[in-house]
Amino acid sequence: MFIYFKLNSIIIIYKLRLKIMIVMLIDRLKEVVGEEWVITGEDTELYSYPAFIPLKVNPPIVVLPGSEEEVIELVNLLNENNVKYLVRGSGTSLSGSTTPTQGEVVISLTRLNKIYSFEGYEITVGPGLANFMINKFLSTSNLFYAPDPSSYVVSSIGGNISHDSGGMHTPKYGTTFDSVVKLKVLLPDGSVDEIGGSNFFDPTSIFVGAEGTLGIILRATLRLFPRPEKSKTLMASFNSIEDAARAVINVFRCGVTPAAMEFLDKNSIIAIENTQYKANYPITEAILLIELDGYSENVEEEEVRVIKAIRESKGEIHVPKDEEEKNRWWWGRKGAFPSFAYYSPAYLTLDANVPRSTLPTILKFIYDISKKYGLPVANSFHAGDGTLHPLIGFNPKNVDETINAIRAAEEITKFAIKLGGVPSGEHGIGIEKIKFMKLYYSEDDLEIMRRIRNSFDVKGLLNRCKLIPPSKGEICNVVNKIHSYLLEGDI
Amino acid sequence: MDWVSEVERVTKVNEGNNKGVVKWEITVIPQSYEEVRNIIKIANERKLSIYPYSLNSHHIGPPISVNIGLNLSNLNKIIEISDEDFYVTAQVGIKVDELFNILKNKGLFLPAYYNGSLGGFLSTNLPTPFSSFYGYPKNLILMAKIITGDGIIVKSGGKTTKFSSGYKLHKLLSGMLGLLGIYLEATLKAYPYPEVIVTAEVKNINLTSKYRPVSLIYEREKEEKVIATFLGFKNAIEKMERELGIKSVNGFYTIDYSEGENVVSLHITRGREIEEVKKAYEYLSIRKTFCIIGTGYCRLMLNSFEGLEKLRSSINGYVVVEKGEYSGDYWGFRSKTLHRLKNALDPNAILCPSLYVT
Numbered sequence: 094m095f096i097y098f099k100l101n102s103i104i105i106i107y108k109l110r111l112k113i114m115i116v117m118l119i120d121r122l123k124e125v126v127g128e129e130w131v132i133t134g135e136d137t138e139l140y141s142y143p144a145f146i147p148l149k150v151n152p153p154i155v156v157l158p159g160s161e162e163e164v165i166e167l168v169n170l171l172n173e174n175n176v177k178y179l180v181r182g183s184g185t186s187l188s189g190s191t192t193p194t195q196g197e198v199v200i201s202l203t204r205l206n207k208i209y210s211f212e213g214y215e216i217t218v219g220p221g222l223a224n225f226m227i228n229k230f231l232s233t234s235n236l237f238y239a240p241d242p243s244s245y246v247v248s249s250i251g252g253n254i255s256h257d258s259g260g261m262h263t264p265k266y267g268t269t270f271d272s273v274v275k276l277k278v279l280l281p282d283g284s285v286d287e288i289g290g291s292n293f294f295d296p297t298s299i300f301v302g303a304e305g306t307l308g309i310i311l312r313a314t315l316r317l318f319p320r321p322e323k324s325k326t327l328m329a330s331f332n333s334i335e336d337a338a339r340a341v342i343n344v345f346r347c348g349v350t351p352a353a354m355e356f357l358d359k360n361s362i363i364a365i366e367n368t369q370y371k372a373n374y375p376i377t378e379a380i381l382l383i384e385l386d387g388y389s390e391n392v393e394e395e396e397v398r399v400i401k402a403i404r405e406s407k408g409e410i411h412v413p414k415d416e417e418e419k420n421r422w423w424w425g426r427k428g429a430f431p432s433f434a435y436y437s438p439a440y441l442t443l444d445a446n447v448p449r450s451t452l453p454t455i456l457k458f459i460y461d462i463s464k465k466y467g468l469p470v471a472n473s474f475h476a477g478d479g480t481l482h483p484l485i486g487f488n489p490k491n492v493d494e495t496i497n498a499i500r501a502a503e504e505i506t507k508f509a510i511k512l513g514g515v516p517s518g519e520h521g522i523g524i525e526k527i528k529f530m531k532l533y534y535s536e537d538d539l540e541i542m543r544r545i546r547n548s549f550d551v552k553g554l555l556n557r558c559k560l561i562p563p564s565k566g567e568i569c570n571v572v573n574k575i576h577s578y579l580l581e582g583d584i
Numbered sequence: 585m586d587w588v589s590e591v592e593r594v595t596k597v598n599e600g601n602n603k604g605v606v607k608w609e610i611t612v613i614p615q616s617y618e619e620v621r622n623i624i625k626i627a628n629e630r631k632l633s634i635y636p637y638s639l640n641s642h643h644i645g646p647p648i649s650v651n652i653g654l655n656l657s658n659l660n661k662i663i664e665i666s667d668e669d670f671y672v673t674a675q676v677g678i679k680v681d682e683l684f685n686i687l688k689n690k691g692l693f694l695p696a697y698y699n700g701s702l703g704g705f706l707s708t709n710l711p712t713p714f715s716s717f718y719g720y721p722k723n724l725i726l727m728a729k730i731i732t733g734d735g736i737i738v739k740s741g742g743k744t745t746k747f748s749s750g751y752k753l754h755k756l757l758s759g760m761l762g763l764l765g766i767y768l769e770a771t772l773k774a775y776p777y778p779e780v781i782v783t784a785e786v787k788n789i790n791l792t793s794k795y796r797p798v799s800l801i802y803e804r805e806k807e808e809k810v811i812a813t814f815l816g817f818k819n820a821i822e823k824m825e826r827e828l829g830i831k832s833v834n835g836f837y838t839i840d841y842s843e844g845e846n847v848v849s850l851h852i853t854r855g856r857e858i859e860e861v862k863k864a865y866e867y868l869s870i871r872k873t874f875c876i877i878g879t880g881y882c883r884l885m886l887n888s889f890e891g892l893e894k895l896r897s898s899i900n901g902y903v904v905v906e907k908g909e910y911s912g913d914y915w916g917f918r919s920k921t922l923h924r925l926k927n928a929l930d931p932n933a934i935l936c937p938s939l940y941v942t
Contacts, residue, residue, distance in 0.1 A: 212853050212855070212856065213853045213854050213855025213856040214791070214853075214854040214855035214878055215853055215854050215855070235792040236792065256748055257746075257747070257748045257752075258748075259746045259748075263745060263746060264745070267719070267723060268746055270723075270752070270755065271719055271723050274854065274880075278921065280920060280921070280924075284920055286919055286920045286921045288919055288921055288922075290851055290880065290901065290902065291759075291851035291902050291904065291917070292708075292709040292710060292711065292720055292722075292759045292851070292881060293644070293708075293709065293759050293760075293761065293851075293904060293915070294759060294760060294761075294763070294915065294917075294919065294922055294940055295709075295759050296756060296919060296921040296922050296925055298722065298752045298755040298756040298758070299751055299752065299753075299756050299921070299925065301752060301755075302747070302748045302750070302751070302752055303751060308921075316854060319791050319792040319793075319796065320792070321796065322794035322796070342668050345668075345670060345776055346667070346668070346691075346776070347776075348691075348776040348777070348778070348779065349776060350775050350776060387796050387816075388794055388795050388796050388816065388820055388824070389794070390816075390817070390819060390820030390823045390824070391796075391816040391817055391820040393820075394816075394817040394819060394820060395817075444748075446742065446744035446745070446746045446747065447744060448666070448668070448669040448743065448744060449668065449669050450666070450668040450669050475746075478744075478745040478746050479669075479744055479745060479746070480746050513742075513743060513744075514742065514744055515742035515744050515746075515747050515749045516749045517747075517748045517749045518744060518745075518746030518747065518748055518749075519746050519748050520748060521748045521749075522748070522749055522750065526749075529749075530749070530750065533749060533750075534739065534750065535738070535739070537736050537737070537738055538738045538739055538740070538750075540736070541732060541736060541738050541753070541928075541929070542750055542751050544928040544929075545751055545753075545924075545925065545928045545929070547928075548924040548925070548927050548928040549924050560750065561750070
């Protein structure tokens with residue numbers, strides 16, 4: 094059992110010291126980035142949480158550097174003064190990996206949003222660039238950037254790398270990991286390392302999914318894929334969840350790797366049909382949206398096989414009558430999360446990843462949990478790669494209901510792990526799922542991760558008390574009852 | 585007790601190896617992970633060095649000499665194959681070509697082919713005949729069981745296709761040539777086996793072609809040629825052949841990484857392989873070359889290493905000496921990150937000392 098010191102003397106002293114330090118530092122921070130790029134006071138609330146909304150903590154100060162040199166200078170300054178800090182992009186982390194729970198100074202990298210070069214099948218960009226901007230830049234090229242998390246319009250490349258974000262096209266094109274070629278990283282001691290670009294001794298892998306605990310990504314070189322000649326969308330509707338889940342397996346078994354295969358259950362369909370994302374989906378127990386792509390002749394054969402597999406799984410096939418209808422179907426899928434407002438003012442979304450063969454079992458479990466806790470649940474997820482996204486509704490103004498939603502989420506994540514899944518497929522651990530690390534890993538596994546983190550962040554200043562459960566005696570500031578539950582609640 | 589006797593108490597000890605570029609004083613062939621752990625513990629206590637291998641057919645880098653050759657070839661079981669979830673878990677001593685064929689018989693496609701062990705495949709991270717589309721070996725690893733330089737067995741990753749639940753040690757170790765830790769077993773991603781895999785010499789085709797080759801290999805010996813591999817359905821391949829006016833053969837390009845005495849590789853911008861390798865011909869005496877287009881990897885079999893440093897200073901990328909006796913730096917790059925990782929994962933530096941100085 095780890096010991097957390099709540100409001101103990103060490104934390105009080107740190108907080109007092111931090112306040113004094115910030116007053117002393119503020120002019121120097123302004124010198125580095127310019128007065129207009131330093132945020133203090135009430136305005137810091139904008140940076141008090143990312144997309145994980147149950148926990149909000151105002152940072153003491155926010156700085157928005159405009160160049161790599163400024164980031165380096167900032168980190169050196171914070172290091173010299175032993176001030177904790179964390180790095181954030183667009184603030185779309187669903188696991189709370191950028192919530193400043195430890196009183197960290199927040200360094201926002203949104204201004205580092207340049208495209209530096211585009212050569213061959215590679216593009217080099219700054220960490221603050223929104224994912225969407227890459228394909229906008231490539232709109233006249235025959236190449237594209239594959240990772241497309243749901244937040245791709247705003248989420249930044251630095252954040253995508255730090256969470257190993259996935260998206261809809263993972264079955265064929267992989268996650269962000271598979272598109273990272275090289276990184277320029279700022280290590281916590283203020284030194285810069287340019288890594289990658291060789292199959293030998295390439296340590297870029299350690300930064301992908303590290304949730305900003307090992308260093309700061311200053312620049313990333315990304316792999317681009319050739320655009321397919323043809324892309325074909327099919328929709329399959331089902332009268333039972335089990336049939337739809339079984340169809341997912343059968344599509345792969347018929348010899349087809351779809352570019353995307355998305356699952357929407359009835360609750361999601363109803364929500365979407367009642368919002369601006371209305372797609373004219375059939376109101377049925379479940380639908381699968383399937384995208385096939387590649388050389389047109391191969392796509393035609395894949396279509397024949399997929400239709401057969403769907404029909405054998407008791408599904409009905411729908412083919413979009415035109416481009417507009419196809420786009421509306423995908424727009425509806427993209428709107429599944431915001432449409433959940435139809436049921437609830439807020440929601441938690443999970444991202445446990447499970448073997449596809451377990452989908453029928455876990456979906457049944459999720460509906461049972463919804464009944465048990467009396468909370469609305471909808472499922473819209475990446476069935477092609479087994480990433481669950483149950484949305485669990487709750488009222489964020491009600492602390493007990495919030496904790497109840499967290500409990501429901503935990504039961505689902507625990508069951509996913511039991512079925513051979515992992516706590517997070519693409520959102521990261523952050524603070525949301527930190528206690529599941531002890532369930533998924535052995536103490537030896539975690540100790541090695543701590544060793545790695547400590548060999549980078551020797552002073553313990555960079556985004557601590559996230560991702561890896563603290564070691565015995567490690568001090569974590571606990572913000573409130575919700576944070577306490579996230580860290581210590583029963584698993 | 586001398587250290588050999590101590591090692592003999594935990595595993596069977598054979599004679600060492602005095603020939604070739606890697607030499608070791610004794611060979612140990614562990615039968616279990618526990619034995620591997622005990623050997624490594626002794627090595628740490630006695631300050632002994634270890635070189636892990638299975639077939640020892642693809643040593644990369646400078647010659648090295650160690651105390652213990654850790655032969656993992658008996659750890660060669662297939663642990664699980666899932667034809668529903670499309671993955672395979674196997675121990676590292678299994679041969680990759682055997683694994684490929686076992687999976688093929690179950691309708692699964694491992695987009696990798698390598699004439700060596702699974703451990704070598706993962707540790708060298710050398711590109712495969714399918715890498716233009718499917719990436720490097722590290723892109724196929726979903727999960728691994730590894731042992732650190734100080735003998736801690738850890739799990740990393742998951743058998744699911746997405747994983748964002750902690751540091752990716754399972755991928756980090758790929759390409760590290762055993763420097764940071766040793767793979768014991770790994771779970772690899774598989775795909776449905778395609779109806780047809782064909783290969784043909786092509787002209788005027790690049791990776792952005794509508795036919796979507798899964799690999800394009802530029803080969804130059806006496807003359808230049810480009811060989812493409814396509815996967816798909818029979819009808820589609822026949823139509824492509826008609827449109828391109830080519831005749832393909834069943835199968836794929838096979839890469840023999842054991843070929844060549846003096847071998848260097850270029851690590852350059854993906855998609856710029858042909859342009860960059862042509863520069864190399866200005867500086868080096870090259871017998872044979874191939875590049876896997878889209879991977880940034882070119883392999884050059886040289887008559888001598890003369891001109892190598894000049895190439896290094898003029899090329900946009902890295903030049904690595906993979907094989908041969910070279911008097912200079914084999915790698916051409918250093919990494920502060922790697923130094924930190926070495927300290928964390930092999931604190932007593934017992935694994936492959938002098939292979940790469942971090």
